[in-house]
Amino acid sequence: MVIVHDYWLDGKTAEGLFYVRSRETQRCPICGSELSVSGSRKRGILEESGEKKALRIRRLWCDRCNRIHHELPDIVVPYKRYGSEAIENILSDKPEHSNVCPCELSTAKRIKLWFFLLREYYESVMESLKVYWEEDQEITAMISMLLPLSEYHRRSAGWLKVLVRLLVNSNRWLHTRSA
Ligand SMILES: [Zn+2]
Numbered sequence: 001m002v003i004v005h006d007y008w009l010d011g012k013t014a015e016g017l018f019y020v021r022s023r024e025t026q027r028c029p030i031c032g033s034e035l036s037v038s039g040s041r042k043r044g045i046l047e048e049s050g051e052k053k054a055l056r057i058r059r060l061w062c063d064r065c066n067r068i069h070h071e072l073p074d075i076v077v078p079y080k081r082y083g084s085e086a087i088e089n090i091l092s093d094k095p096e097h098s099n100v101c102p103c104e105l106s107t108a109k110r111i112k113l114w115f116f117l118l119r120e121y122y123e124s125v126m127e128s129l130k131v132y133w134e135e136d137q138e139i140t141a142m143i144s145m146l147l148p149l150s151e152y153h154r155r156s157a158g159w160l161k162v163l164v165r166l167l168v169n170s171n172r173w174l175h176t177r178s179a
Contacts, residue, residue, distance in 0.1 A: 028062040029171035035060035045083045077164055084160045091115055092153055123149045125172045
């Protein structure tokens with residue numbers, strides 16, 4: 001089972017939507033069965049520049065679990081309005097971004113609180129995935145790159161994307177309603 005997918009965005013359509021594409025066959029994060037496509041939904045994200053993007057995300061169906069899964073591109077952090085790059089910069093307090101970040105201070109505070117509260121949970125999930133995927137060097141290398149999570153300031157750009165992909169595709173994402 002592949003839990004890490006390569007996503008990219010296809011050019012804008014007439015309706016101004018970006019389509020999310022993936023190379024791999026999508027499999028159920030719970031049982032590993034092949035998923036079939038059953039429609040799609042729209043999801044908006046904000047870039048750090050303040051630019052809005054509308055994404056068309058496929059809705060996938062698992063026959064075995066009778067559950068809907070949404071294909072999630074790694075630029076999206078579930079239930080966060082901002083794209084992962086913008087959130088990474090907020091978390092890192094990058095001085096070069098403090099002037100251009102369009103988000104209000106309260107949003108930045110909520111995003112920091114979310115990460116602070118869930119960091120330990122994410123870290124323990126990464127530890128268990130590392131054991132679970134111990135024979136897959138590509139995945140264990142990605143996980144090792146993220147740990148310890150408390151040192152996210154030192155990670156190279158894109159670390160949040162990797163974290164989100166691993167969490168969502170292994171069905172370990174917690175659906176909080178903040179930010
Ligand atoms: Zn399933």
